[in-house]
Amino acid sequence: MSFDVYPIGHVEKTGDITRIRVERRYCEALLNLDRFSHAIVLWWIDKRDTPRDRSTIVVVPKAYGRIPEKSGVFACRSPARPNPIGHSVVRVLSIDMDECVVVVDQIDAYNGTPVIDIKPYMPSSDRVDGATVAPWFDNLDPRYTS
Amino acid sequence: MSFDVYPIGHVEKTGDITRIRVERRYCEALLNLDRFSHAIVLWWIDKRDTPRDRSTIVVVPKAYGRIPEKSGVFACRSPARPNPIGHSVVRVLSIDMDECVVVVDQIDAYNGTPVIDIKPYMPSSDRVDGATVAPWFDNLDPRYTS
DSSP states (O other): OOEEEOOOEEEEEETTEEEEEEOGGGGGGGTTGGGOSEEEEEEEOGGGOSHHHHTOOEEOOOOSSSOOOOEEGGGSOOSOSSSOEEEEEEEEEEEETTTTEEEESOOSSOTTOEEEEEEEOOHHHHOBTTOOOOGGGTTOOOSBOO | OOEEEOOOEEEEEETTEEEEEEOGGGGGGGTTGGGOSEEEEEEEOGGGOSHHHHTOOEEOOOOSSSOOOOEEGGGSOOSOSSSOEEEEEEEEEEEETTTTEEEESOOSSOTTOEEEEEEEOOHHHHOBTTOOOOGGGTTOOOSBOO
16 A cells, blocks of 8 residues: 655755745645744655665664664654655745745755645644753754744 | 655554554664654545545635634645645654554544654754744644643
8 A cells, every 4th residue: 555645846945045846736825824934844855765765774863973873764864764754844934926935944855855745833733842852862953942 | 746655554542542553564663762752743644635635725724713814735734735644743652662552642643544654853953932823823722841
């Protein structure tokens, strides 16, 4: 059994500008996204959509100044995973409904990467205060603080 | 063009217990997830995987005590959307590596729902302090506060 996922747009990086360019037929799906400061972007890690990467189960995660332990791919953000879905929280800078474009501050995906969903960031369900992480990730700086 | 997504497990709700039961072959992918307090679960909104729901672009979102404006599906958490991917932040209560089971506090998905990815919640990239939302969502209580 498998499910079909279709690109709804792609990442566009030109100079310092990062955009999500949404396909024409989904343009109206952006209506009122400009009322949110942040969004969750799901994207397809297309460069890692290989049989080998998709059957990778355990990795040594990248850590920054810490010593990581071997971890399952569901316990880290490895791009090699059974379903290569990338997850990024981004700041919504502006939306051009004519061009079907969302300008964002950054995204950890290459230019041209297929985007498969955009969701508004809802602090009520998406923000966790006091979350704890494995010690090899405990020195990472938060990206969005008020 | 489309991408293939495979279930890596499913939601199991029995009595008051909510579990993510992971398929045997992915069991090791849970290694060290117990070092994190919370996880992001991506699931397939299988009951809304219909041509009609997948071509829904604009909806009136459910609001609670506010008057919502018509919104694009990328500006709300509508289950009708081009790719019916559900996104839930959950508390990791315990993990049974022998049973390939993650016990969680809750998930906004039915018993039997296919799960397609699990990621550890990383405050550094996933927590946004001071995020703002459309006014029809501004009275929702945060689920996870310290």
